[in-house]
Amino acid sequence: MSAQKWLFTVEPFEGELLSSWLTRIAKANFTTVVGLFSQHWAGKSYFNKDIDIYEYPESFWQTLSECTDVSIERIQQMRLKSYEGYIQETINGKGKQRWIVTLSHDIKYHQRERGLCYCPLCLKENAYYKKEWKLYFVNACTKHCCFLESQCPKCGSPLASVYSLEDQGMEFCFKCGANLLDRTPIMIPQYSEGLKAIRRLLSIAKRGYFILNGRWYYSMSYFYVLRIFTRHMSHASYWKKIVQNDLKRHQIFPEQFTTRQMFRIIKRSVELFQNWPYQFQYFFKRRKITNKPRILEKYERKNNCRDLPFWFLKPLEECVEVMRPLSKGEVESIKAYLSKNEKLTAKRFAEITGYQWMSGYRYLK
Ligand SMILES: [Zn+2]
Numbered sequence: 001m002s003a004q005k006w007l008f009t010v011e012p013f014e015g016e017l018l019s020s021w022l023t024r025i026a027k028a029n030f031t032t033v034v035g036l037f038s039q040h041w042a043g044k045s046y047f048n049k050d051i052d053i054y055e056y057p058e059s060f061w062q063t064l065s066e067c068t069d070v071s072i073e074r075i076q077q078m079r080l081k082s083y084e085g086y087i088q089e090t091i092n093g094k095g096k097q098r099w100i101v102t103l104s105h106d107i108k109y110h111q112r113e114r115g116l117c118y119c120p121l122c123l124k125e126n127a128y129y130k131k132e133w134k135l136y137f138v139n140a141c142t143k144h145c146c147f148l149e150s151q152c153p154k155c156g157s158p159l160a161s162v163y164s165l166e167d168q169g170m171e172f173c174f175k176c177g178a179n180l181l182d183r184t185p186i187m188i189p190q191y192s193e194g195l196k197a198i199r200r201l202l203s204i205a206k207r208g209y210f211i212l213n214g215r216w217y218y219s220m221s222y223f224y225v226l227r228i229f230t231r232h233m234s235h236a237s238y239w240k241k242i243v244q245n246d247l248k249r250h251q252i253f254p255e256q257f258t259t260r261q262m263f264r265i266i267k268r269s270v271e272l273f274q275n276w277p278y279q280f281q282y283f284f285k286r287r288k289i290t291n292k293p294r295i296l297e298k299y300e301r302k303n304n305c306r307d308l309p310f311w312f313l314k315p316l317e318e319c320v321e322v323m324r325p326l327s328k329g330e331v332e333s334i335k336a337y338l339s340k341n342e343k344l345t346a347k348r349f350a351e352i353t354g355y356q357w358m359s360g361y362r363y364l365k
């Protein structure tokens, strides 16, 4: 038996995000997304998921397609899952995502830096939210050359169109009702390198490959390495100084930066791919980022660097500390020497072996 169609349905816009489309359908039917969901999926906790990323069962997509007369393929294109295999290996509702802004259902109650982003000028043209605005590397609109906004201009809360009331337009804050179009867009020079970087990243994500020194590689490995660069770029003290003006607290993770800060961080990270591999090697050496385990995230260490692309691993090896691990016997004899002749401290241990202080500390534990 096929599902009963919703009274009114709307065509998805090009590049529209699933939750945006569902919100527009709900409004067309004079209800909210919760109301819409309760019609076919009552009793199931489908609504309090991040709709754009959650893995609903096959039957859900089937019903959604029947309710709206829009093909399953087209619906799937509106999901963030469509980036799977292009920017990340897996995209699902589980855990932290490398490049995707997730929207926990508690956004209603907790203050977060970033929810759904929007370009005030795009929203003015057509009241819908784009899929690409959910990507961390998209921090500006390449069409209108202005920064994306991630918060309500009036109450400062992160946005989530799915929570808006039935009689509220798409361009209003779900929390305080302010008009998001009241925000004057902050313009960026048309030929800015930051905009170029976003265009480049979007095109790599779409094509599925990129070219480095005349050779083709899968796009996923690019985004893998870009994430590593982005993390170190945001750590770098230089950037702390640059973004200091609007820093609210000590920020370490890329997720915690605003779109304006991320725009600059992404631009600088993309630049590290230029003149491969000298630019990135220079950056790491100059910043004294030479400890390989610290350069890589926990995940890579756990996998023994198995997933690290070789085009990155090889030049990386050239600029990190080349140190062989000490044997048990060596550690014992240095410890015995220090205890007998001097004081046994991690600092002295490190000095004798040539390791960094932290490594010395680890050996003594
Ligand atoms: Zn725009």
Ligand SMILES: [Zn+2]
Pocket (backbone or CB within 6 Å): 152, 153, 154, 155, 156, 157, 173, 174, 175, 176, 177, 178
């Ligand atoms: Zn508001």
